[in-house]
Amino acid sequence: MSAPAPALAEARRTVTVRLADAAIAITYLSLVFGFLLVFFPISFAQIIQNSWMKGNLTVAMMVITLSIDACLYVRIAYRLSANPTVLAALCLGSLPIIVAVGLSFCLQGAVDYTLSGDLPNLQARIGEEILAHTYLGLVAGIFLPFLALRLLQQLKAAKSNRETESPSRKTAPATS
């Protein structure tokens, strides 16, 4: 008798995320960011600084990282023909926002620290701090959710392995 279709559907895999998939997206993002920094050093930096001064930078970072994370996850799911999970949706939906908000506080701290010091060329220094935080924030917003997801999946797999091993260990003396 052949296996019933619902059983096969239930056996459909869930998405197993690998950091290498996220790594390639961050590599492309870094290459684009580096290209813009080298070929448009003034205008690109100016756009980011103006965005920060208008208060749009954090929101823009959230939108960019959330979009990239979602596209990446859907692409992995499509490639593996696997089901997305709630755990992944939670991680990828919340962590980029948490990272962007956390880093905006961190940037504010760095700007305050710069202003409190008696340093020359303050305006340009702050501009460079904003530029660095923007890049690091984008990388963190993509990398950290996938890292968290990967570690959670490994923990879950290890737990289920232990659970499947322990009943067989308990039954082993009885059968021998």
Place this chain on the structure above:
Amino acid sequence: MADSMSLKWLLWISLYLILGIFVPWATSIAWAHQHNSNLRPRPKQLFERGELGLIGLVLGISVIWDLLQSQYMPQTRALGAVLLAVSGTMAGAVWIETYCRESNGVRLNPERAWRDSRNLAFLVFSMAAVIEILLDRFAKVAAS
């Protein structure tokens, strides 16, 4: 557009490419020639156990050191160093995992080890390039 001095990081990165990837590959070819062997390994075969991840980790360490020496604010230095350390460690972990699997006789997929180590090494590599560009810009601002 940036001046030619801003492109010095390109030379710095090519040093890693030459000494980390090309020289080991050329050495293997030279060894085969010296021992009259038919061995002609491609870079993929040479680094199929995840060794590229180790190169990525070493590259990450050198950039962390540069970042810590810079005049960026402590928050920025800490953030950059942590991100580089985490990505470098994950790249190095591919090599460790492959070694452990091979030593333990656990199922090993060289294709996956090669792909993971290559992608993560490129990640560290591109991050290192951008951070070096940012450091270069900041050094000019701090000097002026």
